[in-house]
Amino acid sequence: MIIRSPEPEVKILVDRDPIKTSFEEWARPGHFSRTIAKGPDTTTWIWNLHADAHDFDSHTSDLEEISRKVFSAHFGQLSIIFLWLSGMYFHGARFSNYEAWLSDPTHIGPSAQVVWPIVGQEILNGDVGGGFRGIQITSGFFQIWRASGITSELQLYCTAIGALVFAALMLFAGWFHYHKAAPKLAWFQDVESMLNHHLAGLLGLGSLSWAGHQVHVSLPINQFLNAGVDPKEIPLPHEFILNRDLLAQLYPSFAEGATPFFTLNWSKYSEFLTFRGGLDPVTGGLWLTDIAHHHLAIAILFLVAGHMYRTNWGIGHGIKDILEAHKGPFTGQGHKGLYEILTTSWHAQLSLNLAMLGSLTIVVAHHMYSMPPYPYLATDYGTQLSLFTHHMWIGGFLIVGAAAHAAIFMVRDYDPTTRYNDLLDRVLRHRDAIISHLNWRFRAPSRYVFRYCYTITTRFCSMDTKHPCFSTWCNGSWCNSKHQFDLGGDDLVAVGGKVALLPIPLGTADFLVHHIHAFTIHVTVLILLKGVLFARSSRLIPDKANLGFRFPCDGPGRGGHVKYPLGIMSS
Known part of the structure; x- marks a missing residue:
């Protein structure tokens, strides 16, 4: 007789009606703080009102209540994102020349903004072609819409309305999960279940859904567009989804349905799930069939x-077991205690997530311009530059935010005892x-000073040349090669008379520019790291944690960790 251990009982991890909804409290500025609720005395009240509204640690010390506020605020953030997306799609439907x-x-x-004729401001409008006058946009939305299979302004309107509906749903969800059914602390600390749901549900099913959309909607519509078919003559998206025979006319393997999948004859699907590499010579972007295959694989x-x-x-792994197993001969207790930190400190968890997302x-x-994912993105140089700048700024802000929240963790949540x-x-x-070892990076500028001195004195023959051999090697060629590896083959990729991709020689200028950025x-990162490491104490202020x-003087959030370390580093 086999006696099986009883399965752990699933507990109810939700509190019903924990906090009453009070419109009177919402109407009272600073209701979350006894000091701010008294009203303004100086302008400091205004700054504290904005700074403390989402500083949930200052409202209460109850970790469960803080967790519920963070969770509810996430839905508010999602609502704002959906509202912003709705605005973008509405602009494309109402004010743009998308169909042209x-x-x-x-x-x-591409243009989605027309300046009205008020006191001569219409001079800002320019001729973007096709008889349309407006301001040319560089956001890349037109390229995204084409890649997703949108062919009319009506579809943009419908998407905008859908985003508005989801924005309202997110607002309701934020209220519901704080006032009507609020999760308990144990629910927030069940990280294994959270990881499983995020990996399989959010990322797995999300990628699978997008792969399905690309296969059933984007690919056939873009095939028609690439062939020069008038967008108004292309069947609507739901027709491709509901009518398999229509898809089979473009991709004959669709006529066999799921039979090749279950019989492991997957090569039948190579018509629309490809691994070609390089760029589509018609659009200058990555092959959409490659992208669909990529999303299905991940x-x-x-x-x-x-x-x-x-x-x-x-069955399965436990995060606590994994962390505590990682210790070596020179690491002491290793990651022991890190699990407790990440499940009790929102700032520590947010810091790690911001650092990873910022780096990503x-x-x-750096990949969007070398591997343009959307049709006709590679030949829209303004959009390429704008998207690069946009993502670099966002990455920079996220990394700075990671250091800020790491410092907050060190001040508020870290217990050295x-x-x-x-x-x-x-x-x-x-x-x-x-920090002392990292300061040695200051010897690097001497190379630039050395080079620029010879440049100024026009002694070019004395300048040392630097070849970026590592980047050349990473791109698939040898260190002494003159050209980068070209994703599209050995030849130039041009679309409509514009260069989409071109093998270019890498030389000293490329090396210097990229090293300046790396510098x-x-x-x-050095300054931010010092701000984190010295967040609790410094030589100048040993009791900084208190x-x-x-x-204001040397607190991590007020710039002191920048000015003070720079003085130390230069000494």
Whole structure:
């Protein structure tokens, strides 16, 4: 007889009607703070009203209440995002020349803003082609819409209305999950279940849904557009979804349905799930069939990853076990205690997420111009530059935010009495040595000074040349090669008389420019790192942890961690 251990009982992790909805309280500015609620005395009241509204730590010390406020605020943020998206789609439907651009994207510029004739301001409008006068936009929305299979302004209107509906739903969800059905603290700390749902549900099913949309809607519509068919003559998206015979006319393997999938004859689907590489010579963007294949592949990976962690059953990994198993001969207690930090400190968790997302955003910035994912993006140079700048700024802000919240964690949530000889404690004890070693990066500018002195004196023959051999090697060629590896082959890729991709030689100028950017980024990270490591104490103010994050002299949030370390570094 086999006696099985009883499955753990699933508990109810939601409180019903925990906090009464009060419109009177909402109408009272600063109701969350006893001091601010008294009313304004000086202008400081205005700044504190804005600064403390979302500083949930100052409202209460109850971690469950703080977690509920953070969770509810997320829905408010999603509502704002949907509202912003709705505005973008409405602008495209009401004020843009999208349909004209769709018919001739190489000669007509994208425009979704027309300046009204008020005191001569209409002079800002320019001829973007096709008889349309307006301001040319560089957001890349037109290229995204074409790649997703939108062919008319009516579809843009419908999407805008849908985004508005979702914005309202998110507002309701934020209210509902704080006032009517608020999760308990145990729900927020069930990280294994959270990871499984985010990996399998959000990323896995999300990627799978987008792959399905691309296969059933985007690919056939873009095939018609690439062939020069009038957008008004192309069947509507729902016709491709509901009528398999229509898709089979473009991709014959659709006539066989799911049979090739279950018989493992997957090569049948190579008509619309490809691995060509390079750029589409018609649009100058990555092959949409490659992108659909990519999303299907990562969907499978995420769906598998969503079954990795242990929840109600005894199989899978536990995050706490993984972290505490990572220790070596020189790491003391290793990551012991990190699990408790990440499940009790929102600032520590947010800091890690911001750092990873910021780094990923910068990676996206550097890949979007070399591997343009949308049709006709590569030949819209203004949009290429704008998107690069946009993602670099966002990545920079996120990384600075990561350091700020890491410093807040150090000031508010870190307890040195319980964290002994783990990795974080060892880093803090060696902070002076770490910062001193990182300061050696100041010897790098001497190379630039040396070079520029020879440039000024026109002694070009004495200048040292620097070849970016690592980047050349990463791009698939040898260090002494003259050209980068070209995604589209050995030849130039041009669309409508404009260069989409061209193999170019990498030389000293490329090396210097990229090293200057790397230099500024690393100096920024150094300053931020010092702000985190010295957040609790410094030689100037040893009791900094007791003064708070916003202490005006040397607090991490008021710039002191920038001015003070720079003085130390230059000494």
